[in-house]
Amino acid sequence: MIEVEHLTKRYGPTLAVSDVSFNVQKGEVLGFLGPNGAGKTTTMRVITGFLPPTFGTVRVAGYDVTEEPLEAKRRTGYLPEAPPVYPDMTVDEYLAFVARIKGVPRREIKTRLDEVAEKCAVTDVRRRQIGKLSKGYRQRVGLAQALIHNPEVLVLDEPTAGLDPKQIIETRELIKGLAGQHTVILSTHILPEAAKTCQRVVVINAGKIVAVGTPGELTRRLQGYGTVLVTVEGPAAEIIERFQRVGGVNWVEPRDSSDGRVTLEVHSEKEKDVRAELARAVVESGWKLYELRTSGMSLEEIFLKLTTKDLSEEAAAGAQEAAN
């Protein structure tokens, strides 16, 4: 439903996103996880057609966002980092305005308004001025705005930022409820949030994708191994096969190959240093070893930069204590 291919985005000299590719399947909730400045907002702005890509293509519901922007935009709902609201409008006026510019037929506007107001729990503030609402309510109005035209694709940039723990849980439930009918991509820098709300997670750091998988897979990988990068001249298939027989090695992934040299990513059990064994395997087989080092950017280091505490959990624990 969302196809991102070799997306690169530069702001002048700054490379914000570099050769990012991923897909989001129909009905899936995909988490876009990364620390501050990773390039999450930038990627989402390209997907929604706000920014043009420097290189690469993005297709939403089959429409290229630069070739057929209107068709793509019609099918996309977007909640930016800061909810894009007009403070002097009431919630109802605002949602009606958004409905009109998103192309909702006039006679359906009222029912759509009722539906999203109910869904996003803003029914009791519909006649209030948005500027006078609390941040949490404003965020929900932003979410209602993204849903107003019942889009196939939803792009949510940190949808739970600024909400209190109870609202965070409600919003997550709401997003989970959207799965199936809508295709959702949401960004977050909170690890447990991605784990709880998303079926699949793309981890991005410094503009590059560093891991893709289900939350379960990622946590297993995170806990289970260290990574070594090896560059060898020799037959790739044989080398992989040989490395896999080294004690302590979990699995081997090819990274790169050029001029007969292959670079491999060797994942091993966590406490085991497999470097000496790998070197010996190369030499014994008569291949040439060019480089052998632990991967500088391990998934673990990136995850350390993420927020691992979950505000809503703490609050739940707090409430538990208070009750006891």
Added chain:
Amino acid sequence: MRNVLTVAGKELRAYFHSPIAYLVMTVYAAICGFVFYSSTAFFVIQSFRTQAMGGMGMPPISLNENIIRPILAGVVTVVLLFLIPLITMRLYAEEKRSGTIELLLTSPLTDLEIILGKFLGSLVLFAILEALTFIYFVVLFLYGNPNPKPLIANALGLLLYGAALLALGMWISTFTKNQIIAGAVGLAAFLLLYLLDWVTAYSNSTAGQVMSYLALTTHFDNFSKGVIQLSDVVYYLSVVLLGIFLTARSMEALKGRP
């Protein structure tokens, strides 16, 4: 078209839900009222004098030449140089500051629909403002008998003049998140375009004539005399188109760096 009207409605609503519309209308009505009062008083004295002298050998004095024209050509055109930046400064600057530009640019609207919507919204506010001036002139119709034809030329001229300023002011508003800056730069630019006309007072060279041609108020002269000339209409419409074109260019750049 529906989208243009939706955006225009939103802009108009914003004007009347903030102090801007009321401030601009009050200032405008007050200045017009003052000038109207003083020039009418002057006119009345003038007419008495003419009568006292038996009206012999004096050209007949007219309401159009002595009240309407000085007010519009002399005062209103200048007052608008100050008031129109107040109308246009928020058009883009405000959307950029509050992040709502992201909503507009990710909605299925074309850039042109957004631009025309904003322009139309501000033009309607301006038309309301202009209508205020003409209320004063209705008084003249009740007590005197001015010629209505020049008044129509004046109304058209003023609308075109305002539209040209609005289009340029809108373009200037695309450059900043700060409304005050957008307003100040707009005012400076308008004053410069106005002063271009003064150059001709000192020089008769080709350059001087070109500058005089470019000056915004020069082309209002004929309208204020009650003459609608195609070249003047074309001039103002070209400025409007230029403003819209430049705004479109600027919106392209906006997407490169929000």
